[in-house]
Amino acid sequence: MMVxxxxxxxxxxxxxxxxxxxxxxxxxxxxxVSAETRLPADFIPSRTAxxxxxxxxxxxxxxxxxxxxxxxxxAYGGPVVANGRIYLAINDHAGGGTVMGLEETTGRDLWxxxxxxMATEWKDFNYDDLSLGVCSTPTLADGRLYxxxxxxxxxxxxxxxxxxxxxxxVVHVVAGSEQAPITSDSVAVGIVWRYDMIAEDHVAAxxxxxxxxxxxxxxxxxxxxxxxxxxxxxxxxxxPDAPSLIVLDKRTGRLLARDFEGVGHRxxxxxxxxxxxxxxxxxxxxxYGGGDGVCYAFDPVPAPPANAGEPGVLKCVWRFDVNAAAGxxxxxxxxxxxxxxxxxxxxxxxxxxYVGVGQDPRHGQGRGALACIDASGTGDIxxxxxxxxxxxxxxxxxxVTITNGILYTADFSxxxxxxxxxxxHEYWRHDSGGPIWSTPLVADxxxxxxxxSGDLLTFAASKELKLLATTKLDSPISASPIAxxxxxxxxxxxxxYAAATGADGH
Numbered sequence: 001m002m003v004x005x006x007x008x009x010x011x012x013x014x015x016x017x018x019x020x021x022x023x024x025x026x027x028x029x030x031x032x033v034s035a036e037t038r039l040p041a042d043f044i045p046s047r048t049a050x051x052x053x054x055x056x057x058x059x060x061x062x063x064x065x066x067x068x069x070x071x072x073x074x075a076y077g078g079p080v081v082a083n084g085r086i087y088l089a090i091n092d093h094a095g096g097g098t099v100m101g102l103e104e105t106t107g108r109d110l111w112x113x114x115x116x117x118m119a120t121e122w123k124d125f126n127y128d129d130l131s132l133g134v135c136s137t138p139t140l141a142d143g144r145l146y147x148x149x150x151x152x153x154x155x156x157x158x159x160x161x162x163x164x165x166x167x168x169x170v171v172h173v174v175a176g177s178e179q180a181p182i183t184s185d186s187v188a189v190g191i192v193w194r195y196d197m198i199a200e201d202h203v204a205a206x207x208x209x210x211x212x213x214x215x216x217x218x219x220x221x222x223x224x225x226x227x228x229x230x231x232x233x234x235x236x237x238x239x240p241d242a243p244s245l246i247v248l249d250k251r252t253g254r255l256l257a258r259d260f261e262g263v264g265h266r267x268x269x270x271x272x273x274x275x276x277x278x279x280x281x282x283x284x285x286x287x288y289g290g291g292d293g294v295c296y297a298f299d300p301v302p303a304p305p306a307n308a309g310e311p312g313v314l315k316c317v318w319r320f321d322v323n324a325a326a327g328x329x330x331x332x333x334x335x336x337x338x339x340x341x342x343x344x345x346x347x348x349x350x351x352x353x354y355v356g357v358g359q360d361p362r363h364g365q366g367r368g369a370l371a372c373i374d375a376s377g378t379g380d381i382x383x384x385x386x387x388x389x390x391x392x393x394x395x396x397x398x399x400v401t402i403t404n405g406i407l408y409t410a411d412f413s414x415x416x417x418x419x420x421x422x423x424x425h426e427y428w429r430h431d432s433g434g435p436i437w438s439t440p441l442v443a444d445x446x447x448x449x450x451x452x453s454g455d456l457l458t459f460a461a462s463k464e465l466k467l468l469a470t471t472k473l474d475s476p477i478s479a480s481p482i483a484x485x486x487x488x489x490x491x492x493x494x495x496x497y498a499a500a501t502g503a504d505g506h
Contacts, residue, residue, distance in 0.1 A: 021484040022082040024137040024214035025399065025439065028277040029348040032401045034443035034483040040064040041446060041458045042469035043488075043499035066487060066503040069107040069496045072098070076212060076437075077137040079491055081484035085110065085159065087145055088496065091133025097150035099134060101159055104485070107498060113157070113190070115149045124231035124238065127152075127207045135212030137479075144192060144250070146222055152211040154195040154224050156253060161190025193253030197226040202255060202311050203246060206231065206239040208270035209360065214345075216275040216286065218300055221256065222248040223286055228263075229270030234333075240264035244271055245288050245314060247302055257302030257312035261319075267291030268332045268341050269360055278348030280375045285317060287353050287375075289342025293323040295355050295373060318375075321382040322357050325389050326369030333359065336366040344439075345399040349421065351375055352387060354402065358395040358412060361435065365413050368395040372424060388424035393417065399439040399480075401447075406463065408447050410436040416449055418463065428465035432457060439480035448488070450477025456490055473497070 025032040043064035071090045079088040086102040097115040102108060118128035128150050136148035145157040197205045208229025216223040228242040243258035263271070273289035277300070285297045296319050302312030323329070323339035330338040340357035347354045356370040372387040394411040401408045407421040414434045418427040438450035446468065447459040454473045460466035475493040482489050488499045498505075 019485040020082040021482045022080050022140040023217075024078065024080075024139065024274055025345065025347075025480075026482065028216060028218065030274070030276040030345045030399060031347050031349055031403075032399065032439050032441050032480060032482075033403045034441065036443045036483040036486060038486065038501045039444040039446065039483055039488045040499050040501050042456070042471040043497070045471070045473055045495075045497060062502050062504040064499050064501060064503055066498040066500045066505045067107040068498065069102065069109075071491070071494055071496060072133070073493060074131060074133050075491055075493050076132060076135040076210070076478045077214065078479035079482060079489050079496060080138050080140055081482070081489070082140040086489070086496075087138045087140060087159070088491065089134035089136055089138060089147055091131055091150075095131045097134035099138065099145075099147055099149075099155075099157070102496075107496070111190075115151060115153075118151045124233070124236075125206070126230070126232040126234075127209065130209060132210050135210045137214040139215050139217055141217040141250075146215045146217060148211050148213050148215065148224060148227075150211065152197045152205060152207045152227060154197060154215070154222070154248060154253065156192040156194075156222075156250075158190045158192050161192075195248055195253045195255070197224075197246070200255065202258060203243060204239055205242045206237070210272070212272050214274040216277055217250060218277055218284075218286070220250045221300065222250050223275045223300070224248065225271055225273060225275065225288065227271050229267065229291070234269065237264050237267060244290055244296075245275060245286075245298065247312070247314060255311050257314050259296070259298065259314040259316065261290075261296065261316055263290045263292050263294070268293070268339065270341070272341075272343045274345045276346045276348055276353075278353075278375065280351055285375065286314075287346040287348060289344060289346050289355050291341045293321060293328075293339050293341050293357050295320045295322060295342060295346055295353060295371070297353070297375065318377050318379060318381045318385065320353075320371065320373045320385050322355065322369055322371045322389075324382050325371055325386050326357075326391050328357070328367065328369060333363050338366070340366070340368060340395055343397045347400050347402065348375065349402045354400045354407065354421070356393060356396045356398070356400070356409065356411075358397045361397070361412060361437070363395075366395045367391070368393050368411060370396070370400070370409065370424075372421070387422075390419065390424045390426075392426070397437050401440040401442050403442045403461065406461070408440040408442060408449075408461075410438075410440065410449055412436065414451065416440075416457065416459070418465070427463040430457070430459070430465060430467065437476075437478045441481040441483060443483040443488075448481040448490075450479070450481060450490065450492075452476045452478070454492060456481065
């Protein structure tokens with residue numbers, strides 16, 4: 001895989017073959033930039049005229065569609081590509097979740113791992129009841145696949161272990177509420193280890209709506225957010241002492257450390273961000289966006305536990321309150337100008353961290369903020385660590401993407417922005433007319449953005465607004481487009497499309 005580098009900053013990426021895309025945003029810094037070239041600006045998603053794009057090429061020209069694969073009705077994570085395979089996670093027909101392995105060249109199903117829906121009698125439990133399925137983007141590292149399930153389990157899978165059955169189309173089932181727990185010796189179904197973030201001591205999370213953290217693998221450690229949140233009242237946090245970020249042993253799944261920042265006592269609604277990593281002046285840091293609207297930087301090396309029998313400590317190096325820096329105060333949710341949590345993933349670029357605030361999409365539109373943070377400080381850096389804060393961007397679920405000093409992002413109101421990454425100055429904006437969830441992909445001089453209306457918008461990666469194409473697809477695009485080995489992948493709620501220049505597949 002390509003390792004992105006920047007002056008004065010090291011981006012530590014998972015090593016794998018060139019052109020692969022093995023994790024959320026492609027790299028540890030979570031900056032969704034690809035070196036792929038000759039990617040199509042648009043494609044025809046079907047040979048039927050009703051599915052054609054608004055800027056479709058002439059009928060005699062290739063459709064640019066290599067293949068497409070039917071998924072289901074919901075898909076919120078995203079695909080990853082490594083070692084000739086594609087891995088992704090969706091819902092399943094029974095209302096649970098599915099993790100899939102596909103052949104990269106054809107999209108052919110290799111295996112599917114089914115995770116039953118979470119069954120519970122806790123009357124205040126507000127989780128896994130929306131049929132969202134598995135919302136985590138898998139991470140492939142050192143031949144293992146790591147993913148957070150719809151049951152708030154952290155799974156380590158052997159992708160080859162899924163293929164050991166004599167039945168080519170077998171569906172393997174993870175332990176459900178009425179089944180015996182899967183143990184670490186369950187290699188027949190490819191499960192190396194399983195960590196239950198709801199049931200295990202020292203974590204005991206209470207997820208809200210969904211668990212969608214896309215994990216970070218660094219060295220021998222797995223960093224993951226247990227996705228703690230409120231109950232059905234949407235006001236009470238039943239487990240305020242649950243951690244926001246934990247560290248598991250990559251080989252065994254054993255809990256090694258957790259944060260003790262007490263975010264659960266301040267969180268607004270839930271925690272849905274994912275960790276990022278970067279090297280600041282020679283020191284590696286893990287960045288995380290909290291459910292209290294605060295961006296945290298942690299030392300990735302766990303400190304010894306305070307007491308015997310407890311996990312180690314993730315030490316906070318600095319914290320930055322995005323809401324306070326933007327003047328977002330007052331009531332949560334019903335106040336369109338009030339504070340929000342961080343749902344997007346922090347992005348590390350040139351010794352700075354970029355992150356915005358947003359809310360559950362069901363809360364509607366409201367004022368947000370995007371902050372550029374000097375990542376070299378210590379302690380509470382809210383007052384002194386702001387390089388700039390953009391208050392014109394509304395609530396956002398979007399993780400920013402930065403290349404050549406230009407930052408691309410979008411807000412839930414449906415506006416796409418290009419900003420100067422050093423100053424926050426706005427170069428241009430485009431109103432798509434509807435909500436946007438996905439993160440921009442920058443590749444081949446283009447910016448690809450998916451919308452909730454099912455449009456793939458393709459812009460020129462420049463300081464001038466140039467909309468190159470609009471590809472109309474079948475359903476909302478919640479996941480983010482990716483590029484790997486000369487192919488553009490776009491996942492809607494129902495289909496995964498693989499597009500390549502000159503392709504004319506099925």
